[in-house]
Amino acid sequence: MTNRVTMNKKTTYFLAITGLLLLLIAAVLFSLSVGEMHIGLGDALRLLAGGGNSDSLEYMLVTQVRLPRIMLGMAVGGALSLAGAMLQGVYRNPLVEPFTLGISGGASLGVAAVIVLGWQASLGGLLLPLAGFAGALAVLALVWFFGTRKRQVNIQHILLVGVMVSFICSSGMMFLMSIASSESLHGIVFWTMGSLDEPNTALVWITVGATIAVLALSLLFVNPLNALRLGEERALHLGVNTQLAVKLLFVLASVLTGLCVAVAGVIGFVGLIVPHLVRLMFGNDYRILLAGSFLLGASFLLLSDVAARSIIAPNELPIGVITGLVGGVVFIFLMSRKIAR
C-alpha cells in the first residue's frame, strides 16, 4: 500500500514501453505491405524469412527497397526524437529541437555546396552525405568553441550561438541557391525536404547502428536528466556531474542529428513534437521519455513515410509535409484535451 504510487509507476512505464513497442511492430508490418504495389502481409513475411522466389519482383521490392527504407525510417525517426528529448532536457527548454542549434543548417550548407559545385556523383554518391555530416560537425565545433569558456559549457550561451549559426547557415544557403543553376536548385530543394530513400545500404546500417548506440548511452543519463529538471546547481547538490552530463548529452545528440540529416535530409518537427507527445501521455520523467520518444518517433516516421508514398502514388510527397501536418494537429489535439481536463 505504501508503495502504491511508485510501484504503479514502474508498471505504467513497463506497459507504456510494451505498448509503444507493439505500435512499432505494427507500423513495420504495415509499411512492409503497403505501397505502390500491394504485397499481402503474409507474403511479405514469407519473403523476408527466405521463402518464395528470390528472383521475383516482390522479393526485390520487399528486401531491397522497403526493408532498408523501414530500417532507415525507424532509425531516423527514433534518433531525431531521442535527440530532441535529450536536448530539451539539457536546455530545460521545451522549444528546443535537434535543428535549433544549426546542425541541420550546417549539413544543408555542406550538401548545397557539393551540389552547386556539381560533385554530387563523386565517391559513388557518398560525397553528398559526407559533406552533410562534415557540415554538421563543423557547426558543432563552432558552437562548442564559442559556447565554452575555460572548459566550462554555458548552456544558454551555446543555445544563443547555435541559433545565430543557424541564421548564418540559412544566409549561406540563400547565397548558394541564388548562384545555383536551375537543375542544382532543384537538387538542393529536394534534398532539403528530406527523404527516406537511401540507395546505399551501408549508410542505412551505419545510421541504425549509431542510433542504437546513442540510445544505449543515453540511458546512462536518465537520472542526471531528471535531476537537471531542478536546475543545474540543484542537480549538482544531488551528486550529478552536471558539466560532464551536459557536454556528453550535447555532443551525442548533435552527432546523431548530424548523421540523420546527412543521410535523410532535413525532416522537421519529429524531434520537437514526439518528445512532447510522450510528455503529454506519460509525464515529464526521463525514465520513460528517452526510450518512449525513441519508440514513438520510430513508429511516427514510418507511418508518415507510408502516407507520404501513398497519398499521391505513384508520386511521393516530401515526408516533412506529413510529419509537420500530422504531428502538429495531433499535438494540438492532445494538448487541448489535457487543458480541458
Place this chain on the structure above:
Amino acid sequence: MFTLENFSCGYPSFRLSEISFSVAKGDFIGIIGPNGSGKTTLFRGITGVIPSTGEIELDGSDLRMLSLRQRAQRIAVVPQTVEADSVSVEDFVLMGRLPYLPRFRFFETRNDIEIAEEQMRLCDIFHYKSKLMTELSGGEQQRAAIARALTQQPDLLLLDEATAHLDITHQARLMKLIRRLNETTSLTVLMIIHDLNLAAEYCNRLLLMHNGHLCAQGNPAEVLSEERIERVYQTPVFVHSNPLSGKPVVMLR
C-alpha cells in the same frame, strides 16, 4: 565536526576573505548578515558549486577528496528558491535518493521509498504526495524541498533562508524539527536566516557575516549586541531579552 580553515571562495567581483570556524556534530548554527554579505556565496563554496581555497573537512575527511556523489550523500542543501516543475511531490522528494542510486537503476527500492515517506511525514507534506509541485504554495514547496534534503540522509544540512516563505506556525515547526533532528540524529545544521529573533530563539550559535568577512561568532546573546547590529545593518535597533526564554530579541528603534 565540520571545520573551515582559512576558507575562501567567490567571483571576480566579490570574494570572501579567509574564514575559519568549526561546528560540533549535531550543532545548529544560524548564519546572519545583511544582503550581499556573502552568506550564499559561502554555501556555494561549501557545496563545491564554485571553487574554493583553504581547508574544508567534515568528520575528519577532506570534502574536496570526495566525489560529487559521495559529497551529496553527506551534505544536503535546501536552496533559496524551489524550482517547481510539474513533478509529483513524492517523485520530487524521492530525488533525494539519487546520490545512492546505482547508475543503471531507475527505480527506487522499497527502502528508499520508506525513507522518503518518513521525511514527508516529518515535514508535514505526506498528504500532498500525489499532488504536483506546481500545485503547492510557496511554503509547502519549501517543506517539500526540506523533505528532499533530509531524504539524502546527510550529516550536514545547509538551509538557505528556508523559513522565508513559511508562516509563523511552520517557521516554528521547522525550527523545532531541526532542533529535534540535531538531538536525535546528530544532524549538523547551517542555516542562513534573516529573522534575527527566530535565529536567536532556536540556533545554538550564530555566525554574523559582513562584506565577505565573518565578523562575529558565538551564542546569540554574544553576537546580537545593539552596537554590533547597528554597525553591520546600519539601522538603529533595540535589543532586550525575551521574558520567557531569556534569548535576545532585536527590535527596530
